[in-house]
Amino acid sequence: MRPELIRATDLLRLNTPEAVEEAIGLLQNTVYSFSMKVCGHPEDAEDTMQEVLLRSLEHLAKIQDPQELALWLYTVTRNRCWRMRRKSSHAPANILSLDELMPSDEELGLLLQDAGKGPEGNLLRAEQHYLLHQAILRIPAPMRIVLVLHDMEELTTEQVAQVLDLQQGTVRIRLHRARLSVRKEMNQILSGTSESSDKAQPFAKRSKGGRSKGVQRPTECHDLFANLSEYLDGRMEPLTCDQMRVHIESCPACVAFLRDLRTAIDRCRTLETPCDPAVASRLRAILTREYLRMLVMA
Secondary structure, three states, X not given: OOHHHHHHHHHHHHOOHHHHHHHXXXXXXXXXXXXXHHHOOHHHHHHHHHHHHHHHHHXXXXXXXXHHHHHHHHHHHHHHHHHHOOOOOOOOOOOOOHHHHOOOHHHHHHHHHHOOOOOOOOOOHHHHHHXXXXXXXXXXXXXXXXXXXXXXXXXXXXXXXXXXXXXXXXXXXXXXXXXXXXXXXXXXXXXXXOOOHHHOOOOOOEOOOOOEOOOOOOHHHHHHHHOHHHHHOOOOOHHHHHHHHHHHHOOHHHHHHHHHHHHHHHHHHHOOOOOOHHHHHHHHHHHHHHHHHHHHHO
16 A cells, blocks of 8 residues: 555544645545556546545545555546546557467567666656556556556555455456566567567467467466466465476576566556646645535534
């Protein structure tokens, strides 16, 4: 959970004008940033921020627990985003299969050559964040929102499942595919390619009949790629985890891909999309006055 929500909960309990204004500011940043990551349009994110927080003022006065605040805020914001969201022009027509998200032998070879030096090395931080946001908006919405809630908004799998009304197993599956998808999209953007799903060649080149040509990756590699999120998040059974670790240590290609995926996840966790300060300031003043008025009338 974002520390801002814990801080906001503590501030709201003080009921002083200064504390309330600071708390409202933290909630504004949370709602706007989440909306931008999911929908990608500043105007929609500003409208969502205003509507969600106005609707939430009465509820905020009753919340005592940061987790309750997080679940309420993200659920209401998700519902508003889903009503307002516009279809991305880059969104795929179909959700890619797990095999289509796996790296080809050619891509693994390039990862090995890079030896951990990604193509974004010479980009400014602002450019990296912009390109990452574009990559996130290119992945299918059902996976995108799981990625945003889990890796960016720092909710647990259980909390994400509650917000989205999903089974925890479904959340984990979508999270893994979302991570693979954003890694793939980011690398394609950085390398200047526009590889489409029908041209994807996981593991080895494919013939027109669908059969693979060339050297296939070992079965252990395929199993590893299919379970990397479980491995990275520490959800594997100890024996299975040890088996995967043994394979990773003996397979340079898997080491390179694991490093690349972890880099993609770390990028996502640092992405922030702040609101225009002037817009945020005006709304914060209105929300603070209304919240304090409600306290007096209660």
